[in-house]
Amino acid sequence: MSNELHEECGVFGVIGHKNAANMCYYGLHSLQHRGQEAAGILTTYHQKMNIHKGEGLVTEVFNAEKLSAIQGDAAIGHVRYSTAGGGGIANVQPFLFKTMTGSMGICHNGNLVNANILKQELEEKGSIFSSSSDTEVLGHLIKRQKGTMIERICSSLDKLDGAFAFLILIEDRLYAARDKYGLRPLSIGILPNGAYVFASETCALDIVGAKFLRDVEPGEIVRVKDGQLKSKLYTHDQIVDKICAMEYIYFSRPDSTIDGINVHTTRKLAGKQLYLESPVEADVVIGVPDSSISAAIGYAEASGIPYEMGLVKNKYVGRTFIQPTQEMREQGVRMKLSAVSSIVSGKRVIMIDDSIVRGTTSKRIVRLLKEAGAKEVHVRIASPAIQFPCFYGVDTSTIEELISSRMNNQELCQYIEADSLAFIQEVGLKKSIHFKKEHTCDLCMSCFNGKYVTKLYDSYEKANKEEK
Known part of the structure; x- marks a missing residue:
């Protein structure tokens, strides 16, 4: 491409399917255009989590043997091009967090503009990071919150600023969340057996034979447990639906539909x-x-x-x-x-x-x-x-x-x-x-006009320093 743009990443998740790893593999393969540096899949079966990830294309990281070793009835997966944090195996997602109260997997498409500030606060409280990826911040935040799991996740998401589509897998539950600005896309689909599927683009739903239901809304978190889908807003902040214009211009596959538009x-x-x-x-x-x-x-x-x-x-x-x-x-x-x-x-x-x-x-x-x-x-x-x-x-x-x-x-x-x-x-x-007229969706055009949707914290100063 003559634009030389670095993509973001792609996420895919499925819950309620006996071959979740295989479904995730096909979903990630259809999202390969969003990142070719690394890929990973994390599955859960009878409250046990298995993971395989590596650097390279989906077809290079996975084969039949590796997929059979991580079979489960729920999975989340990720294809990556390094943005925040750079490359290296330590930054390949999903991340698996093991704690005394259980395990949790997280993967993320986007970039948190306040990641460095949150990392500093967390490190001062004793957190130790094993990667330089901003995705790891959410795992540490969730662990430090109080209340039920959904309360802990919601309060953690509310502290994040920037663009994100998160998938979080916790034993028998899968959570999906989208940033309150709607910058990054995230779609919900359903398979013929009733299993729910989440993907960065609808082309991935088509590949696995899932019917598109709707998009995850800005500021919304969706939970699937025991075959039931429930939803709530995780923030009280104003919702500003501004999908990244580059999703239409360049990032997404032409057969994908974003916010109802092909x-x-x-x-x-x-x-x-x-x-x-x-x-x-x-x-x-x-x-x-x-x-x-x-x-x-x-x-x-x-x-x-x-x-x-x-x-x-x-x-x-x-x-x-x-x-x-x-x-x-x-x-x-x-x-x-x-x-x-x-x-x-x-x-x-x-x-x-x-x-x-x-x-x-x-x-x-x-x-x-x-x-x-x-x-x-x-x-x-x-x-x-x-x-x-x-x-x-x-x-x-x-x-x-x-x-x-x-x-x-x-x-x-x-x-x-x-x-x-x-x-x-x-x-x-x-x-x-x-x-569509019923949508209040708009476009983020900050890379064209400098009108940023979020606060920039230390990001813009860093960009100018690097220029000098």
Whole structure:
């Protein structure tokens, strides 16, 4: 991807199914696009918890033997790209907490902006952390609260600030909770046998044959025990439903539905809107595989310019942003994408992509197209320019790495060696995402406009210090 965005993570949980580990495996496999660094599954059977996790893709971490060793009737799983805390096996989720009163498993998608403050408070009270992940904070908080388990979890969740979708497995119960801002998605499904399923995206429900019931609401915690689903709000704070705009633009699979809206449809509409805002004369429209294809189809339909497959992706090369050095990232792009000379040679090409972060990959793809004979390359981006760091689970936490914060549109166009460059406007992006009238849902666009949904605590100061 030319955006080089680091994903967040993906979570999946099931309770009430005799092959819970297998179901979790398939669910995580369908969420693999959300994180390719590590994967893990934790199960429970007759109040005994088993776990297996490791670094790598789901298919690399698990096989039939390893899945059979952790069978149970409830499971939670996680695919990871490191954001808070960095990489390493110690940070691979789910986390298993063993205490005198029983065991508990936790996994998490998102990022807590007050994690460092909470960690310091907990360490002063005697807590010792075994990882640098902000997910571990919740486990320590729950242990230190009083009351019933649901009371302890709710009071702990209420202390957290930021973006999160948590799954918590405790012997015979599974809890699912979503942040009070609705930044991270979390869906509920039900299997034909009545087992409940939770997933970061509805595509994972489809894969395991679960029927979508509804989304977990912002500020809500859901508990499943003895086949019964119960729900309550864990906070008295104001609920602000602002789903991350990048879920629609880039993160989610096109066959997923978020807050009642299909991702492919929104991307296609964004492509049409992009043409209305920034038309250009050309011979062919192409999309950067895979998440830009829908927007490219929309742009082609609106413009009447034919859509063609001008770039081909090698499916067996990992995402470029996972490589640890810029040199390796650029080599990854050369391995991953090929221009189709017979499509682009001698043509004026409109290249649609979903976003630009550092700009280096965009430059590489423009060069690829021109080396393949493209006469002109006009770049159109189906998101506004990313000018501000994200602290909610997307790994763009320093201003320095965001090229649009340092260059204006003309400078950036010259840098990526394009013949023209245009981004969709914020108002145009909103037009492409048609929330249902009964929903009060809005979009978090903090990475575009700097209007953050939460307090930032020490995050923004850190980002600026790193820049200097």
